[in-house]
Amino acid sequence: MLRIAVPNKGSLSGPAAEMLHEAGYQQRRESKELRIVDPENEVEFFYLRPRDIAIYVSSGKLDIGITGRDLLIDSGADAEEILPLGFARSTFRFAAKPGTAGGVADLKGRTIATSYEGIVTQHLAEQGIDASVVHLDGAVETAIELGVADAIADVVETGTSLRNAGLEVFGEPIMKSEALVIRRTGADAEEPKVQQFLRRLQGVLVARTYVMMDYDCRVEQLEKAVALTPGLESPTVSPLHNEGWVAVRAMVPAKEAQRIMDDLYAIGARAILTTAIHACRL
Numbered sequence: 001m002l003r004i005a006v007p008n009k010g011s012l013s014g015p016a017a018e019m020l021h022e023a024g025y026q027q028r029r030e031s032k033e034l035r036i037v038d039p040e041n042e043v044e045f046f047y048l049r050p051r052d053i054a055i056y057v058s059s060g061k062l063d064i065g066i067t068g069r070d071l072l073i074d075s076g077a078d079a080e081e082i083l084p085l086g087f088a089r090s091t092f093r094f095a096a097k098p099g100t101a102g103g104v105a106d107l108k109g110r111t112i113a114t115s116y117e118g119i120v121t122q123h124l125a126e127q128g129i130d131a132s133v134v135h136l137d138g139a140v141e142t143a144i145e146l147g148v149a150d151a152i153a154d155v156v157e158t159g160t161s162l163r164n165a166g167l168e169v170f171g172e173p174i175m176k177s178e179a180l181v182i183r184r185t186g187a188d189a190e191e192p193k194v195q196q197f198l199r200r201l202q203g204v205l206v207a208r209t210y211v212m213m214d215y216d217c218r219v220e221q222l223e224k225a226v227a228l229t230p231g232l233e234s235p236t237v238s239p240l241h242n243e244g245w246v247a248v249r250a251m252v253p254a255k256e257a258q259r260i261m262d263d264l265y266a267i268g269a270r271a272i273l274t275t276a277i278h279a280c281r282l
């Protein structure tokens with residue numbers, strides 16, 4: 001049975017459960033459940049604090065886990081990413097009151113509050129900056145106002161939390177994060193159960209990113225049309241009863257679907273339809 005760590009709270013937990021559900025796995029019914037077994041799929045899910053997941057996975061007691069790249073790196077645990085999942089995207093940045101700091105060099109001798117002490121300490125060491133780091137559990141934006149720190153280092157997504165606290169980012173982003181599937185560093189990459197799990201999640205990612213497009217076009221326009229919709233391998237082209245016409249079917253990126261439909265229409269394609277993909281194995 002494959003043993004998988006899943007975030008039990010916070011920004012990662014809802015989207016992770018949703019993705020696992022879309023991949024056909026049973027998920028817990030109520031938020032207090034700590035562990036469930038999905039016998040049909042031969043997996044067991046452990047609902048753990050997002051921060052602890054890399055540590056469990058690195059211990060080898062759990063095979064894989066879902067966590068954020070920032071949490072993985074911050075933990076210092078001996079685990080590595082094997083599949084980025086495209087949700088909980090964020091950057092990790094320094095921020096301070098406007099005008100107090102222009103770059104990381106200005107942090108020399110200052111105090112920085114953060115919930116990600118590992119990332120910040122490592123980054124400051126790499127930059128050769130001697131500064132103090134204060135660990136806080138959350139809501140670090142308030143630390144400056146209350147005089148606990150001169151600057152903060154925190155997760156930034158929309159920037160709303162910083163704006164609300166009257167703070168401004170400075171310096172280059174320290175890292176970009178998103179949700180990941182992780183495993184113990186150097187664990188068997190070919191393990192069939194792990195591979196099957198990854199294929200299912202990849203199927204969800206593809207189903208979310210692509211739509212299926214169908215259209216009819218004149219044979220003379222086929223080359224131009226196929227250049228607009230090359231598909232993943234190559235589009236399916238079938239004859240139509242009307243001579244001189246073909247039906248074409250190809251996967252296209254969902255974000256580009258409307259533009260592609262306009263371009264196909266402009267070269268004479270008709271009956272252009274898109275349909276959602278619910279699941280797939282490439």
Ligand SMILES: Nc1ncnc2c1ncn2[C@@H]1O[C@H](COP(=O)(O)OP(=O)(O)OP(=O)(O)O)[C@@H](O)[C@H]1O
Nearest residue numbers: 009010011012050068070088089090138155157177
């Ligand atoms: N507003 C956000 N937008 C996108 N990702 C976020 C956001 N806040 C946190 N994350 C990501 O979520 C992960 C942190 O999860 P965690 O549950 O520890 O914190 P949280 O989502 O802030 O929840 P809480 O602080 O309420 O416990 C990190 O990978 C982080 O990058």
Ligand SMILES: O=P(O)(O)OC[C@H]1O[C@H](OP(=O)(O)OP(=O)(O)O)[C@H](O)[C@@H]1O
Nearest residue numbers: 138139140155156157158159160161162
């Ligand atoms: O740039 P934004 O879109 O505002 O998102 C970033 C904020 O979201 C998270 O805070 P959360 O609400 O989880 O509170 P926390 O600080 O207690 O973790 C994170 O710690 C930032 O404060």
Ligand SMILES: [Mg+2]
Nearest residue numbers: 010011138139
């Ligand atoms: Mg938080």
